[in-house]
Amino acid sequence: MKKNFILLLFATLFFSGCSTDYEVLKSVEGVVLTADSSAKIVGETITLTVKDNNNSDVTGEAAIFVNGTAIEGNTLTSSEVGDFKIRAVIGTVSDTLTVRFYDGSETNFVKRVLIEDYTGTWCGYCPRVAYGIELAKQHSDHVVAVSIHRPSSNVSSSVYDPYNYDTSELENTLGAEGYPKGFLNRKTQWNFPEPENIAQVIGLTQGVNPKMGLALETSVTGNTMNVNVNVKFSSNFSNLKLVVYVLENGLIYDQHNYTTYYDGFDLLEDFHHNHVLRAVLTPLLGEAINSSETVVNHVYTRSFSVPVPANVASAANIEFVAFVIDADGNAINVREALPNVSQDFEEL
Incomplete structure (x- = not known):
């Protein structure tokens, strides 16, 4: 039942000062999804981490979806070259994260x-x-x-x-x-x-x-x-x-x-x-x-x-x-x- 609720929540959300220079937006608790690398050679492993705004690790409580399908755990690997779109759900939905597996012929750099x-x-x-x-x-x-x-x-x-x-x-x-x-x-x-x-x-x-x-x-x-x-x-x-x-x-x-x-x-x-x-x-x-x-x-x-x-x-x-x-x-x-x-x- 809990799994169905999470999937339903994901589907619903996935598709859906000193000055006055800011539009005031509704405050929400953030979900910060990161990967230990944005690009790995095929066969290697990318590890995913989910944290809240206060830097508390909530990976174990989150549901992680890769290309729309829930995965077990928080690691990802691939035997084929390609891009993968990832989201995490824990009360709300993270921004979409894209990671890539490549064949070793391309050069990638850390992104700051x-x-x-x-x-x-x-x-x-x-x-x-x-x-x-x-x-x-x-x-x-x-x-x-x-x-x-x-x-x-x-x-x-x-x-x-x-x-x-x-x-x-x-x-x-x-x-x-x-x-x-x-x-x-x-x-x-x-x-x-x-x-x-x-x-x-x-x-x-x-x-x-x-x-x-x-x-x-x-x-x-x-x-x-x-x-x-x-x-x-x-x-x-x-x-x-x-x-x-x-x-x-x-x-x-x-x-x-x-x-x-x-x-x-x-x-x-x-x-x-x-x-x-x-x-x-x-x-x-x-x-x-x-x-x-x-x-x-x-x-x-x-x-x-x-x-x-x-x-x-x-x-x-x-x-x-x-x-x-x-x-x-x-x-x-x-x-x-x-x-x-x-x-x-x-x-x-």
Whole structure:
């Protein structure tokens, strides 16, 4: 009887702030379905995990469906090349997850998601998005966050922020006014309330492979930063652009908080601000990559050797983020790196 109820529920569901920039959506308990890999060679095993928004593992309580058919357990394998669509049901239905089994002849890369958090120390509702980022990072280490502080550097202004970075050129393309606002892979708005929509973020680390990976080589010596951004392609692309950020972690400054998060206190004294945007090494909307560089099996490299930004308080706390965007401005894949590292491509 219970199994029939779950199947009926699945069939029914399967087919069926500081500003006012968000449409208020009904809050629901999230179901976060992930796979340990979005692509495996035929005969290998993909393991599925189901969690709630609070990162509690509920895999054992969930019903998992592959191409519409319930399976036993939480692992999947195939002897044939192909894509499989997966959903999990536990009180509600997860987003659809696509995984692929391939014959070993194609190159796939780990898929990461970019969160750009438009925030302000003066903005009492902004801790909501910050808290959502913390939850998302607990779910997956494939989440890359950038905290863009806005909107005024004028110390006399009521919206003064000591870490303000002018991103008006980018914000004007988003169609969302006010703060806070969180955007995923540049162009997708993170649904309100963000901490209850973690599945939307994690879903962008899953599914169809981007066929593009990044690897960074970084160093900070004295007052000089050296960054090599390497991009490898396993398919042909065109009309791509590169964006490279310099961030800073561990900045301490009071944060207003009108939310129930962080125990509901206002002020949050000596709040730790991380992933704070301090400089952009490319144009904010991206630097064009010649199409001759974006072909299968080719590695494109862009190198930078520049001074540490004057607004950086501690060079030891620098972080680099590089991502590639398509012709519509959507981030295809992203990578982050601390200073003095040499990354390999994350090939699957």
